[in-house]
Amino acid sequence: MHATIQKPITEILRFIRPGEKVFVVGCNNCAWKCHSGGPDETKAMAERLTRRGVDVVGYTVPGPQGMSLCKLDHTRKVLQQDYAEQTRRADSFLVLGCGQGVHTVIDATDGAMVHPGCDTIFGGETVSESDIQEFCSLCGECVIEYTGGLCPMTLCSKQLLNGPCGGAEKGMCEVDPERPCGWVLIYERLRKLGRLELLDAYQPPKDHAKWSRPRRLEVSPFEATFCSQAGRVTVSNQD
Amino acid sequence: MKITKLFQRGEFVITGEVGPIKGAVSRDWRVSPSCAQEAWHLQDFVHAVNVTDNQSAVMRLGSLAASVGLKQRGIEPIFQLTCRDRNRIALQSDLLTAYSLGIDNVLLLTGDHIQLGDHKSAKPVFDLDSVQLIRMAKGLQAGHDITGHDIENPPDMALGAVVNPNFEPLDLQLLKMRKKIDAGAEFFQTQAVYDDRVVDEFVAKTEKFGRPIQLGVVMLKSPQMGAFMNRNVSGISVPRAWIDEIGSVDKADRKKKAAEMMGRFIARHKDKFQGVHIMPLGWTDVVPEILEHAGISVAAAR
Incomplete structure (x- = not known):
């Protein structure tokens, strides 16, 4: 999971210009587990912003519990169809999710202005409901x-x-x-x-070309291709 | 001169250590930086002087510039090179540069973490670890860089490494020491040790490793310093007895006492090592006294 922590409200408020209409989007998977962007926190964020004079035109957390914001087709449907009326009025989207989720909202809205509501801090194990470790x-x-x-x-x-x-x-x-x-x-x-x-064995230096950014994974039911500066590596899951 | 030649001759190798200044070297040649002055105090009593590389991750004058400065003043430097601030390109380039500027000895280390220093927000590099660095340096000696490309006029420097006898579990530290030997380490300097039992366990487990080892000692200047090292200096522990003994004399007599304590410690253990690495932390003037207490002939070093 992608661990996230909400940015302080004072920082978020600095992102929003006077009169800007904001739509708040959360994530029903990782950010829900982190209490940084589940349904409760997303509703609360809308209220916290409204209390501070921000024009919040709506909010949502796409999908049932366990659904990731970063699943583009679903997020696009929710923002462009289910919430079409509110999102059309929005000048920007405040995303309570990880950096992948922020980009998903850019794609799902065909390039709208976005604000990160969280810092994405690491990929982790949910050791318990209150403890996520890397x-x-x-x-x-x-x-x-x-x-x-x-x-x-x-x-x-x-x-x-x-x-x-x-x-x-x-x-x-x-x-x-x-x-x-x-x-x-x-x-x-x-x-x-x-x-x-x-x-006992000597371990050679890492190939940092595989740790290059941005990377891409092309997947099919039969094989996957990892694309990085180290090149394209295709591996079958069948042989 | 490569200090490995001294080990081969069976000499008991004595080295000291200086830290480059926080600042640049003056263009006025009459003004020597304090680290050069410290090295001058040492030069008649040691074979070579380590020059630390942004020690404790505190930003300073470069170890290579300071090493070259010592060499120009007739003092044999051991250029310390860490993995903390350089990727594999910079590490290899600095090794080639060091040799090109006349350096004969390098000590290859991981380096203290950035969190221990004065630039805590800096990006830690650690592209290679010390084992990989030693192997890469050995490769340069053999005429190729880490990617296998041939290089012109391969450098020929003595490759040193470090080991910490205080590490628990010791076997894990020795596993890494073995890897350093396999990678090409030609001599070792230990982290500062104060505990007789630590020394003896370490010696018993490494005497068959077949590489010369210098016992590392750090001047204990005051009881406060002992407590500070126990709290803040990674990988070193100072036993109560040392702290009590240095605290048993007035401040004015501590230099003399410290030299005596250190000398006694070296005397007890010198026969188990091939040399000693003295880190005087500025008290370079008492190094002759330490050696006298340790029963090591000062002339032996020159």
């Missing part, structure tokens, strides 16, 4: 086979691939003494699994 950096070249599934690009502050730096203190990271050293976590996990030999 375990993957979306680097495009997964190395976690040899680390017992724990990502050094994410759990190590320096993204080291061949073991820890010398900075950890009693198993805690030099950057944040409250947080365990990612490499100590990897080591302890593999030790318990009896698979420490996985750490």
Whole structure:
């Protein structure tokens, strides 16, 4: 999931010009889980803005619970058909969702002015209803086979691939003494699994061309093509 | 001169350390930066002087410029190069530049994280880790860059690396040390150690590694500094006994006391190492005293 956190209302208010008519859009998936843009927060945002004198022409959170704002065809239908009257009057859209959702609203409205209502902070695991944690950096070249599934690009502050730096203190990271050293976590996990030999091999530098932006994925039921500065890589899911 | 030659000759290699100034070197040649003055104090007592690379992620004069400055003043530098601020292009370019400017020794490190320094909002690079950096430096020596392209006139510098004996679990740190050896590290300097048991466990586990190791020591100037290091300096822990002992004398006598304590510590352990790396933190003038307490002949260094 894409973790998001609402921007402070004071920052959002600075985005909106005097007299600007605003339509508020939330997301029924990730932003709902983050309490940054679900139905409750989207309704509340409309009210908070109205209270502060902003002309809010409407609000919605497309789809049932679990539906992502970033599913373009559905968001387009909701904004252009279901809410056509309000969205036609809107000068801009305040999006309570991740950066992908913001772009989806641009596409769904054929290029309307948008305002980000949230900061998109990371892709994470919903550990509990109140705790979302980051375990993957979306680097495009997964190395976690040899680390017992724990990502050094994410759990190590320096993204080291061949073991820890010398900075950890009693198993805690030099950057944040409250947080365990990612490499100590990897080591302890593999030790318990009896698979420490996985750490012996030299790990080459990452291919950062695969971490280039923007990237694209072309998908079909039978194969997918990952497009990045490293080129186009097609993989079958059938053979 | 490559310090690996000294190790090969069986010499006990003594190195010091200076940090480049926060600022530029004066165009007036009569004005030497403080780091050069510190290095001058050291030069009669050590074989070479490490020059730190934006140490603790605090922005300073470049380690390469300061290393070249020492070399021009007749002091053998060990150019420290970290992965924190340079991608693989800059790292290789700096290695080629270093050799081209007369540098014979490099120490290849990961680098302290940006969060420890004075530019916390900067983008951390860490394109390579220290193992990959060592392997890449070895590749340059062998005549090719990291992508396999041939290079002209390959550089020939001694490749040093670091290891932290204080790390828990130690076996994990040693796994990385082994990788550094496999990648091409020719000598090691340890992070500062104060604890006899830490030294002995480390020595027992690394004596078969077959690479020269210098014991790293940092001058403990005051009990406050010990507490500060325990709180703020990553990877170092100062035992209570050290803090109590340095605190047992008046401020005026601390320099002498610190030299004595450090000297005693080195004396206890020198036979287990191939050298010592002394980080005097500005108190460069007492390095001869430390060596005297440690029973190391000062003349040996020159």
